[in-house]
Amino acid sequence: SRIQRSQQLAKALAASGTQCVYLNPHLGLEYPRPYWFDRHTRFSKLAQGLLELHVHLPREHELGQRTLTAAESRRIAAEIEKLIEMAGIRTAALIVSFPAWLEVAESLGRAHGFPIIYDCHDWLPGFGRISPDILELERDLLQRADLVVCSSQDLMNRISLNCALIRNATDLVIGERPVKELVRGSVKTIGYLGALDAWFDVDAV
Numbered sequence: 001s002r003i004q005r006s007q008q009l010a011k012a013l014a015a016s017g018t019q020c021v022y023l024n025p026h027l028g029l030e031y032p033r034p035y036w037f038d039r040h041t042r043f044s045k046l047a048q049g050l051l052e053l054h055v056h057l058p059r060e061h062e063l064g065q066r067t068l069t070a071a072e073s074r075r076i077a078a079e080i081e082k083l084i085e086m087a088g089i090r091t092a093a094l095i096v097s098f099p100a101w102l103e104v105a106e107s108l109g110r111a112h113g114f115p116i117i118y119d120c121h122d123w124l125p126g127f128g129r130i131s132p133d134i135l136e137l138e139r140d141l142l143q144r145a146d147l148v149v150c151s152s153q154d155l156m157n158r159i160s161l162n163c164a165l166i167r168n169a170t171d172l173v174i175g176e177r178p179v180k181e182l183v184r185g186s187v188k189t190i191g192y193l194g195a196l197d198a199w200f201d202v203d204a205v
Helices: 003-016 070-089 100-113 133-143 153-159
Strands: 020-023 040-047 051-053 094-096 116-120 147-150
Touching: 003 020, 003 051, 003 116, 020 070, 051 070, 070 100, 094 100, 100 116, 100 133, 116 133, 133 153, 147 153
Parallel strands: 020 051, 094 116, 116 147
Antiparallel strands: 040 051
């Protein structure tokens, strides 16, 4: 439904020549029919080297509101295992963009020795709708991940860990016209690309 950091990272990895599999986080909400009528796991090819994996879970969910149950994590891991076997994957890295995936990632990591990379791109306590269980799970993920990547220096300072820094960025072409063609005279143009939430200072903008 949106192209943000996680999706852009998958696209960039694929464009660099790395085979990338992106797990759709909706886990069934993108299916037109209920689980009991369509339980099949699906793949779609988004671009060269970029596959999207769709896993249908019986229960609707909101990843920010609750953790995955043990049964849900096992099902997701089992479907990824099928892909690993089918594709003959021997080496891989598991990039986790949200704490709810921790149990799935650890299961795959134990089975195959794949390292877990946590892409910490948001200050989760800043979102009012994130449940306490998710925040607690993030503390576990920060400790257990083989590598933590942060999207800003501020995040690195807040979590007090030795992290790699990969900042957010954007292509400086809006539509078909370069930005310089959109700016005329001395008038400043401010653009914002990202989510809107309680922390967004509308008055300042």
